[in-house]
Amino acid sequence: MPPPNTLRALIDVTKTTQALLSHYQASLSPPNNTSSTTATAAGDQLASPLDTAKACTTLLKSHTTTLSLLLLTPPLTPSALITKIGDVSSSVLSGLVAAAVTGSDPITGNNSANGLGSLMKTELRGGVLRVLAAWGEVLTLVLRLAERRQSELDGKADTRKKKDEGPTEAERQSVLATTGMVWEACDALLKFCDNGIVGLVVKKAEEWRSVLLDAVEELKEWGEDVDGEEDELAGSDDEFADDDDIFGAANKLGKEDVKLKALLDTSVKKLKMVGMLYQALIKRRLKTFPKSPSKPTASTEEKNGGGKESQQDVTAKLEQLMVHLRAVPEGVDDLASAFYDLDEGEAKVMFDKCCSEAKKAVAMVRQSWNGTDDEFTVWSGKWVNAVDAE
Incomplete structure (x- = not known):
């Protein structure tokens, strides 16, 4: 089993990173949409927020893959996990937030409060928030695994000499599922960055067209349901005959x-x-x-x-x-x-x-x-x- 001092350090680092992550998520979430001075200043200087987001997302996916292998492979090495979490916190997360809160529009380079500039920034911010949420699940998992081992050490002194047999089957499945969540969120953000302005406007237009046609079809069906037609339930004592009136x-x-x-x-x-x-x-x-x-x-x-x-x-x-x-x-x-x-x-x-x-x-x-x-x-x-x- 890992020494108790390294496990406590891992637990402390994980909790500190969770607090930082919560701060980042709050800074990107409406209605505040405010951020720390450092993140804002960095964002204002970004030449291309989309390129920055893509680079950071690619790096986060790689770090998550390595971290998941560390969690799955016994013995648990808190020092390696601490280093990996630190790498993500010091560069990847701050880079993603800087890209999402940049004061310049990702396409035109102009400050824009409406139109496509606002749409593009909203989509980027949403993608970053999904990635941050997925990474938060990874931190929760790391904390749970570390606290279980810490609890075992605190409960039995001879446990320190026991061989670390690795995660349980349930924990293995949790590691794989959580890693998959991060990959999925990262892939979606990478696709958004690659597609750029054209991909976004086409996606939105197709969504609006689908909403429009669905509404038209509902109107058509409503118009075909003309009141006053012969009702086979009319005059009957069927218990469901008045459902339309009952449910408004x-x-x-x-x-x-x-x-x-x-x-x-x-x-x-x-x-x-x-x-x-x-x-x-x-x-x-x-x-x-x-x-x-x-x-x-x-x-x-x-x-x-x-x-x-x-x-x-x-x-x-x-x-x-x-x-x-x-x-x-x-x-x-x-x-x-x-x-x-x-x-x-x-x-x-x-x-x-x-x-x-x-x-x-x-x-x-x-x-x-x-x-x-x-x-x-x-x-x-x-x-x-x-x-x-x-």
Whole structure:
């Protein structure tokens, strides 16, 4: 068994690291989103937060693998574990936090409080928090294993001469499961860093499109459930006949609600067209966004007649495009609520708002990122005409 003094040192180091980790997690968690002065200062000086996060995450995965082998292989060596935990605390964790709290936007290098800059930083912060949470499980496991051995030493004096047979089977499984959690969190963050801005906007747009189409399908099914149709349970004494009333089911669309039914049909039809728009935007605009072109020089702008947008302008346009794309599914939620309340006026307002947001998105990127017409330019014109048609 390890000497009691080294076990106590391991326990102390682990608890101290847990306290540090809790501080880091609190500094990254909303609504505070504040950090220590050291982490903030380091973050402000990072040339590329995504590169920093990637390097630190890769290192953390490697350290975790080594640490898990130390835990699985008898005898337990507290000094080696202390060194490994110290390596993670002194460089990896602080680097991850610095990347997550940087005052500069990971893409543009500008301080940004909204739009894509905020979205990118939020995703990075969330990924780092998941990695920190997984590493916290590793620390909890190390502490549990060390305290068990310390307890055995405190209980029996002759235990010090006993051979360390390693972790129990249950402890082995815990080590493997916890290591897997860290790997999974690290792999997700590494994928985010590798995909960068294009990967993020495509992912978000696909998620919003899925939410939109799910809501449209629910509206369609609700509209098909017309109140007043013959109910096979009507007039019966079945104990479940009044479940809808008992559990407060949504209002049904009555046969007499002709205008509301017509508005619902129109909404479902045109919102499906909006879903088609998302698909086209993802393929023709988001996936073709220039990943890292340099800002045009004065000579380049002069050569282009001053008509080309700078990279900063193009990025700002993408930021605003994502705002519109996010607003549509959010508006559809309000639209559905208006229909369920049988409020025709509010439903009309929300439907027009959803279509307006979609048309604003089209107008912003009617031309390609380099300012030329292409296939999407022609298609988008036809799409707008179809949406505006009665």
